Amino acid sequence: MGPLEGVRVVELAGIGPGPFCAMLLADLGAEVLAVDRPAAGGPGWPALFARGRRRVAVDLKHPAGPGVVLDLVAGADALVEGFRPGVAERLGIGPEACMGRNPRLVYGRVTGWGQDGPLARSAGHDIDYIAVAGALHPVGPPGGPPVPPLNLLGDFGGGGMLLALGVVAALLEAGRSGRGQVVDAAMVDGAALLTTQLHELLAAGLWSDRRGANLLDGAAPFYAVYETADGRHLAVGALEPQFWAELLDRVGLAAGDLPAQLDRDAWPVLRERLAATFRTRTRDEWCALLEGTDACVAPVLSLLEAPAHPHNRARATFVDVGGVPQPAPAPRFSRTPCPTPAPPAGPGEDDAEVLTAWGIPPERVEELRAAGAIPRRP
Secondary structure, three states: EEEEEEEEEEEEEEOOHHHHHHHHHHOOOOOOEEEOOOOOOOOOOOOOHHOOOOOEEOOOOOOOOOHHHHHHHHHEEEEEOOOOOOOOHHHHOOOHHHHHOOOEEEEEEEEOOOOOOOOOOOOOOOHHHHHHOOOOOOOOOOOOOOOOOOOOHHHHHHHHHHHHHHHHHHHHHHHOOOOOOEEEEEEHHHHHOHHHHHHHHHHOOOOOOOOOOOOOOOOOOOEEEEEEOOOEEEEEEEOOHHHHHHHHHHHHHOHOOOOOOOOOOHHHHHHHHHHHHHHOHHHHHHHHHHHHOOOEEEEOOOOOHHOHHHHHHHHOOOEEEEEEEEOOOOOOOOOOOOOOOOOOOOOOOHHHHHHHOOOOOHHHHHHHHOOOOOOOOO
């Protein structure tokens, strides 16, 4: 099941974008094997990124450890890792070593700064990468500092998802050429890529390089968030004139009594009129009136509320995996639907069985256990 059925991927386990990429590939049907550190253990919470794949524990610092990874990639189509530049090479499992065992291997790497450049070996986090990419500066209120958009733009959109796209593209090319290659996914590159439309608008003179002064950054009263009578919020996206007209009609505001929609000088007046109007009813009362119409209004749902929304329920946008509600695999495929994710496996739960299934003979597994390269389970 899934369009990537039959594809084998080795994941050198880490945090953030690497596991997210591996999760996406597993969601799409790939057989993903995560290689954990022996003493890593599992987190004290449900590791949703770990769903849909099996795991083995290997001591990569043991003299025999890197050989296990090389044996695994010999029968794999791709490998994904998120180490700092140079770490995989020092361990003996960099692209040259792995592709020496399997010339068709797609070697996917995700880092914050990329494999080269003056910052390549520096530490950082999502907030740093999106700052340098220009993706943090536009987010936030006028007159205030930028507001971090969680870690969605760098770690996941510009990192893990970009790596997954790169791996799939390289697999497609390898199917034609018979040769693998290295995929260098940098979060700074990916976050910059996500700002492409803003650069288009900036070049056209339709975007100001200031926060809270533009069409899509909260300055426009018809593309903003409003508080309701119960302290909850509505998202309003009535950009087009016909949608703006419908919004005004449905909330009971006469267009003739208001400034023109695109009169920027009057946006504060429009915002206050809308704000006062939305404060007269609860969020759900407004949704009963507006949701599902061309007024382009939606409730701002919390993480706990979103799975229960009727639209999300109808599309099964969220699923229950191992008793934990979580986002379902996406996108949808008409002929090769994605499988329902399996619950996360614990690290090293079934080392011998998994390694044997990946081509390492049982006697070799026992040798590795005896040598300490693979931990012996109780």
